[in-house]
Structures are given as structure tokens and as C-alpha cells.
Amino acid sequence: MELQDRKQFYSSRLLAWYKANKRDLPWRRSRNPYHIWVSEVMLQQTRVETVIPYFHRFLEKFPTVEALAEAPEEHVLKAWEGLGYYSRARNLQAAVREVHEQYGGIVPSGKEDITSLKGVGPYTAGAVLSIAYNKPEPAVDGNVMRVLSRFFVLEDDIAKPSTRVKIERLAQELIPEGEASDFNQALMELGATVCTPRSPHCLTCPVMERCGARLEGREAELPLKTKAKPPRPEARAVALVEGSGPHAGKLLVRQRPTDGLLARMWELPHVALAPAPGAGAAAKSRAAGGGNAGSPAAAGAHAARMAALRAELAASDGVDVVPAEWLRDAEHTFSHIRWDMDVYRCRLNGPSDGSAALPPNYRWLHPDEMEQYAFPNVFLRILADWWEA
């Protein structure tokens, strides 16, 4: 049968290629299921080069299941600072605590058990079971969907969940007897280094002779994927509040709520501005490339935003912050939201000795205390620029 034959060809060629060409990655130097697990969670939607330094630091701080289970959550979040998708860190620690308490510290090797852990979905379950335990489970990520879509000319939309399920069945059939660990990594390695999203390197591909997409000249068209919605813009006013008296040299920061975007991370106090014509115009003028601090129209817009900043912060947090001047703008794009920010230098209204009481989630932060607070990159950059100047 032709298809059977192609599958056989694909598996044996790919496996041999991988054994001869695999990259030397930190998590490939270990078969410790905990190490593999940590790497797989970090690698979710994140590039290998980005992960490597985090992986080293994380395992240095939390070398074992027990160490991570017993660590304070804020230490874990701090170790994850800058990596993004911070629920991964919280879920990983919750799952590791479960492994510590319910599985005697041994990462479970059963599909049901490991899938029940927080933050462990179909991909991560398959990756840990195959890579660490050599179990013949598929581990289908974006690479695998692309690589198999091309070789077998699958025209399903890889953005649809049903497509992943279909490709999982195929990926499982392809696993050579006793070679799950290397074969699954080979699939991903091919996608990461040869069968890349754009301009794949077909001439060096170990399976190009029988690659359907290549033979039809369609390697650039596959896989099919529907486009994501663009992030929605949000105008925000940020308060950079300098301390005085005993708080001189410090900045006012606050911790975010336990749920939602950037959960439990620290940030500069800020408010969302009404999506008024003014905000849109300000964003537009920035996009056009011109600074907007000088123009009369911009000055009026700043006055309105400063008033909104003070009023909204009083209403939401009960802090009375008095904006003094526009400092800078800043833009940050998440997957689904774009923040168009204006940063204002402020002072805290209250006793001149700076003894005013703060809400429980507020702190005065000295630059030397940064290692105790986890900030997302969007605020890390603003803080760094401020302290540098």
C-alpha cells in the first residue's frame, strides 16, 4: 500500500536524520521527567533560544519537585518574569505540589494522571510521556502540524481544534516501535530547523523526495491556517509617582488581582481611558511618528487624561494621585490587546512627611528591591528607563 509505504519511509528517514543532527539542548541532557516537564511548559508558545536561560535559572532555584512544591509562589513568578503567559508558572507549581503530595514526588507516567494536572494539556502530556518515559503517545505542536500537513498534503485548517486531533492520530501511527522519545523530538526538530513556516529548506530535508507539498510545489502554501483577529487598542494613563520624605527615591507600585491578565504581577498604577475621539487622535498622532507633547491639541488631551487618571485612581483604589506633567508615551502589544499608554509624573497627595496610608496592594518600591517583585516587561521597561535617567 502506497500510503503505508510513505509513512514507513517518513518515520525511518526522519528518525535517522534526527539521531545524526539533533541540537544539543539543555533539556536533552537529562531524562529527569521533572526537568523535561519544566522545559515543555516553558516551551509552550515560546522559542527555544528564549527558554534556555530561564530553564537554567529555574532549575538552579528549584532543582527538584520538592523544591518547587515548597517554594513561595512569588519566587516562582519572579523566576518566570519576562517569559509571559504567567498562568503557566502558577499552574506548574500547583501541579508540582499535586505530584509532591499525591504521587510521592514522581511525575505520573499514566496519560489520565498526567493530563489531570494543571497546565498539562494534550501536547505537554504527550511530550513528557514520550520524551521522558518513551511511551508511544503523540506530542503535536505547531511544528508537527506544519511538517505533517506538508508531507501528507493535509488541507485542514490547523487553527481548528479538530485538526489537532486528526493529526494526533497520524502522529501516533508514525512512531516507530520503541522510539517514541527520539521520533517525537525529530518531528519537532524538523519543523524548527528545516521545515520552517516560511521559506522551508527543502533541499536539506531528509524526506523531501516523497514530500507531497514539495512534489506539488506547494510547500509555501501549507499548512492552511485562518488568520487571528488583530489586538484591540486600549488607551491608558500611567502614574509614575515619586516618593518624598522617607520614600524619596522610590516609586509607587501595585500588585494586580489574582485573576486575569498578568495575574498577581506588579505594575505602575494606571487606568483605562474612555475610548473617546481624543484618545484615538492621540494614538493616531503617535502612529504618524510625531511627538504629541508640544501641540496645543495634545496639551488639552493631556490635561483631560491627567484629570481622568486622578479621578479613576481615587475611585478604583482610593489613592489620591496628582499628575504634574506628561513624561513619555509607551506602547505594548499583547496577543489580544494593544495598550497605548501615556505616562505622567505624579505626586501622592497627603501629609508632607509621606506617611499617608496605602491600599494593601500598594508599595513604595526602591530599585534595590526589584528582585522581590515580579513585573511584566511592559512596566519593567518603563521602570528601567526612569531609573537610568
Place this chain on the structure above:
DNA sequence: AATACGGGGTC
């Protein structure tokens, strides 16, 4: 099935 959830690299 659609959306929330970060941040950065690349062509």
C-alpha cells in the same frame, strides 16, 4: 468553536 492569555523573533 471562540476567546483569553505574553513576549519576542523573523522575513
Place this chain on the structure above:
DNA sequence: GACCCAGTATT
């Protein structure tokens, strides 16, 4: 600027 990345949870 567009696309994508070793995805998962929630709705």
C-alpha cells in the same frame, strides 16, 4: 507590519 512560536483553560 504580518506571521508565528515545543499550548492550555475557560466560556
